[in-house]
Amino acid sequence: MTEISTDIVNNTIIKRPNNSHKGTFGRVGIIGGTNNFGGAIIMASKACVYSGAGLTTTFTDPVNLSSLHTHIPEAMFVDFNNLDSIKAMLNGFDVVLIGPGLGTDENSLTILKTVFNNIQPTQKLIIDGSAITLIANHNLDLPDAKLIFTPHQMEWQRLSGIKISDQTDENNQKAVKKLNATVVVKSHHTKVYHSDDIWTNPGGTPAQATGGMGDTLAGMVAGFVAQFSDTTNAVLSAVYAHSAIADKLAENQYVVLPTQIIEHIPEFMKANEKKTES
Numbered sequence: 001m002t003e004i005s006t007d008i009v010n011n012t013i014i015k016r017p018n019n020s021h022k023g024t025f026g027r028v029g030i031i032g033g034t035n036n037f038g039g040a041i042i043m044a045s046k047a048c049v050y051s052g053a054g055l056t057t058t059f060t061d062p063v064n065l066s067s068l069h070t071h072i073p074e075a076m077f078v079d080f081n082n083l084d085s086i087k088a089m090l091n092g093f094d095v096v097l098i099g100p101g102l103g104t105d106e107n108s109l110t111i112l113k114t115v116f117n118n119i120q121p122t123q124k125l126i127i128d129g130s131a132i133t134l135i136a137n138h139n140l141d142l143p144d145a146k147l148i149f150t151p152h153q154m155e156w157q158r159l160s161g162i163k164i165s166d167q168t169d170e171n172n173q174k175a176v177k178k179l180n181a182t183v184v185v186k187s188h189h190t191k192v193y194h195s196d197d198i199w200t201n202p203g204g205t206p207a208q209a210t211g212g213m214g215d216t217l218a219g220m221v222a223g224f225v226a227q228f229s230d231t232t233n234a235v236l237s238a239v240y241a242h243s244a245i246a247d248k249l250a251e252n253q254y255v256v257l258p259t260q261i262i263e264h265i266p267e268f269m270k271a272n273e274k275k276t277e278s
């Protein structure tokens with residue numbers, strides 16, 4: 001087991017090339033936010049944009065539209081009930097994130113199945129929150145894509161069948177290999193599993209125990225994976241950055257809000273960028 005180091009982070013966040021444009025930094029589609037979970041998709045979308053993704057499109061319930069644009073006008077909007085739009089647009093994304101606030105009703109299931117049936121093997125698909133619960137509840141087959149899961153311990157129990165008390169590295173790793181995915185098992189001491197490798201996140205604080213904290217992480221993972229070529233290192237760097245920002249804020253705050261973490265992402269990335277252009 002390896003601790004995620006600042007070396008990984010500093011070598012992942014590259015200095016941006018001068019001859020770049022928004023297309024250089026990835027196109028991301030983010031899907032979720034039923035009418036009662038609009039905050040989740042707004043936080044995920046904002047975290048993705050603030051992490052530097054070039055173009056972010058949010059597929060959500062139309063009830064969230066004005067709120068989404070008030071908080072993050074940089075994100076584009078598509079009605080997630082329009083399955084034809086999902087089908088037509090999905091393959092234009094480098095990265096798709098599905099699940100924050102998606103909900104677990106029939107409509108949510110239909111949206112998830114539409115994504116699974118249309119995603120391509122070359123695309124990166126991040127699966128979080130309700131989408132994980134839906135896969136477990138309906139025993140869904142996973143699509144052929146580059147899969148990244150970001151469950152908390154109960155979502156991991158639902159997906160893997162491993163009770164929280166039995167979630168040892170050995171048991172988790174066996175389940176991860178069957179999924180053929182990168183898995184971020186979130187807790188007060190988050191671990192990242194990929195093939196034979198296991199990383200532990202050195203940071204994190206109970207000041208982070210607020211709804212929306214994982215939605216924010218999922219958006220950061222999407223933004224990092226969209227920009228940085230080594231996908232595993234991008235995931236590790238997002239996990240590290242999320243808690244490192246929180247730890248810093250917690251020096252002076254009893255509670256750290258997800259939206260406060262989001263505001264500090266660009267500053268963290270600047271302080272931790274690679275010193276030479278690559």
Ligand SMILES: NC(=O)C1=CN([C@@H]2O[C@H](COP(=O)(O)OP(=O)(O)OC[C@H]3O[C@@H](n4cnc5c(N)ncnc54)[C@H](OP(=O)(O)O)[C@@H]3O)[C@@H](O)[C@H]2O)[C@@H](O)CC1
Nearest residue numbers: 037038039040099100101102129130152153154187211212
């Ligand atoms: N503002 C918004 O729009 C928000 C929208 N949200 C959206 O809501 C959807 C549902 O997600 P969810 O995580 O809230 O509910 P669920 O999947 O039932 O899991 C909770 C159960 O798991 C248990 N548990 C055990 N270990 C745990 C651990 N380490 N971390 C966390 N939980 C742990 C826990 O145990 P307990 O706390 O009761 O002890 C409880 O029994 C999802 O789409 C999400 O994106 C939220 O993000 C909130 C803000």
Ligand SMILES: Nc1ncnc2c1ncn2[C@@H]1O[C@H](COP(=O)(O)OP(=O)(O)O)[C@@H](O)[C@H]1O
Nearest residue numbers: 152186187188204205206209211212213214215
């Ligand atoms: N006590 C804690 N110490 C460190 N990190 C925590 C603690 N409690 C929660 N977190 C972090 O907050 C996030 C919670 O994710 P999740 O439960 O999916 O939140 P939500 O779905 O409400 O957005 C994870 O990244 C987890 O590691």
Ligand SMILES: [Mg+2]
Nearest residue numbers: 129152214215
């Ligand atoms: Mg969550």
